[in-house]
Amino acid sequence: xxxxxxxxxxxxxxxxxxxxxxxxxxxxxxxxxxxxxxxxxxxxxxxxxxxxxxxxxxxxxxxxxxxxxxxxxxxxxxxxxxxxxxxxxxxxxxxxxxxxxxxxxxxxxxxxxxxxxxxxxxxxxxxxxxxxxxxxxxxxxxxxxxxxxxxxxxxxxxxxxxxxxxxxxxxxxxxxxxxxxxxx
Amino acid sequence: xxxxxxxxxxxxxxxxxxxxxxxxxxxxxxxxxxxxxxxxxxxxxxxxxxxxxxxxxxxxxxxxxxxxxxxxxxxxxxxxxxxxxxxxxxxxxxxxxxxxxxxxxxxxxxxxxxxxxxxxxxxxxxxxxxxxxxxxxxxxxxxxxxxxxxxxxxxxxxxxxxxxxxxxxxxxxxxxxx
Numbered sequence: 001x002x003x004x005x006x007x008x009x010x011x012x013x014x015x016x017x018x019x020x021x022x023x024x025x026x027x028x029x030x031x032x033x034x035x036x037x038x039x040x041x042x043x044x045x046x047x048x049x050x051x052x053x054x055x056x057x058x059x060x061x062x063x064x065x066x067x068x069x070x071x072x073x074x075x076x077x078x079x080x081x082x083x084x085x086x087x088x089x090x091x092x093x094x095x096x097x098x099x100x101x102x103x104x105x106x107x108x109x110x111x112x113x114x115x116x117x118x119x120x121x122x123x124x125x126x127x128x129x130x131x132x133x134x135x136x137x138x139x140x141x142x143x144x145x146x147x148x149x150x151x152x153x154x155x156x157x158x159x160x161x162x163x164x165x166x167x168x169x170x171x172x173x174x175x176x177x178x179x180x181x182x183x184x
Numbered sequence: 185x186x187x188x189x190x191x192x193x194x195x196x197x198x199x200x201x202x203x204x205x206x207x208x209x210x211x212x213x214x215x216x217x218x219x220x221x222x223x224x225x226x227x228x229x230x231x232x233x234x235x236x237x238x239x240x241x242x243x244x245x246x247x248x249x250x251x252x253x254x255x256x257x258x259x260x261x262x263x264x265x266x267x268x269x270x271x272x273x274x275x276x277x278x279x280x281x282x283x284x285x286x287x288x289x290x291x292x293x294x295x296x297x298x299x300x301x302x303x304x305x306x307x308x309x310x311x312x313x314x315x316x317x318x319x320x321x322x323x324x325x326x327x328x329x330x331x332x333x334x335x336x337x338x339x340x341x342x343x344x345x346x347x348x349x350x351x352x353x354x355x356x357x358x359x360x361x362x
Contacts, residue, residue, distance in 0.1 A: 046203070047202055060220055070229075
C-alpha cells in the first residue's frame, strides 16, 4: 500500500506468488516509469459484482433471522436465485471481460489518450510467464505484443523480483508498440 | 515466520485487499445460499440433520446424516419418521409416529416413540404436552447417509478443535492471494 518500493521477496517456487509479484512489478513500471494513469474501472466492476453478491447473501440472512423460515420463503427464493445469477455474471465477467488483465493504464499523447492493457497467465506446473500487452489508441486501433519467458528471467536466486529487468522488458515492448504506430 | 505469512497482505493495494475480503465473504455466502436454497426446495427449516442418539436403532445410528422434506400438502402418517422440536429443547428429535388423530378440517395431533426406546415420548415433550402438532415438525426423513455426521459430532464435542480448524481455513483464505 505504500509507495516506497522495498525489495519484494517471495517463494519463487510458488507459481501464483511469482506471477503476482511480477504483475505488481509491471504495474509499477506502467504507473511509475512510463507515467501512465491507472484506470480502475475493470477491477471496480468486479468488486461491485462481488459486493453485490455478498450483500444479497447478508440480506437473506438478516431477513430469515427477522422472519423465520416459512414466512421468509419468497424473499429467500429471490435472494438465492439472484445470488447464483450474480455468480454466473461474475464468472462471465472474469473470463470474457477481464481475461487476466491486471493493469489498465491511460497515457496522454498530445491530445489523444492511449490505453495500455497488460494481462498475464501461467500454466500449471510451468515456469513460463506469459505477458500480453495491448495498446489501444484514440482511433480504436489496437496492437499487441507478448513476452513468453521463464520466471528465472525476472526473479533472482533469493526470490526477489529484479525491477530493472522488468523495466527493460516493458520499455522494450512499450517502444516497439509505440513506434509501430508512427510507421503507419 | 508469521511476518512472511502476512507478506502477501502487506503487499496488496487497497483494491486487492478489498477483493481478498470479498472473496472470503463469497465462500461463506455460497455455503449459506446453498443451505437457504435447500430450505426453499425442501420446505424444511433444517433440511439436513445429524442423528445424535441411538434411540432409533436399528433404523438410524449415531452419526447418520438425514435428509428431510417438509411439504405442507403431504399428510403425516403413522409409521413415518419425523424430526420435531420440543419447547425448551435446542436440539430436534428424530422419532417414529406411533399414534395419530386427524380431524376433518385437516388438523392433526400425534404421538411419537423412538424404535429403541421402551416408552413413548410423552416424557420428552414439554411439561403438560400430550401430543405433537404440525407446527412442531421440522421435516420428515427421506434419505440418509451413514456415518458422515460423525464429523459434526466430533466437532461439537471438541469445540476448540472446531474453532481451530475454522480459524486456520479463514486465515489461509484471507492471507493467500488467488
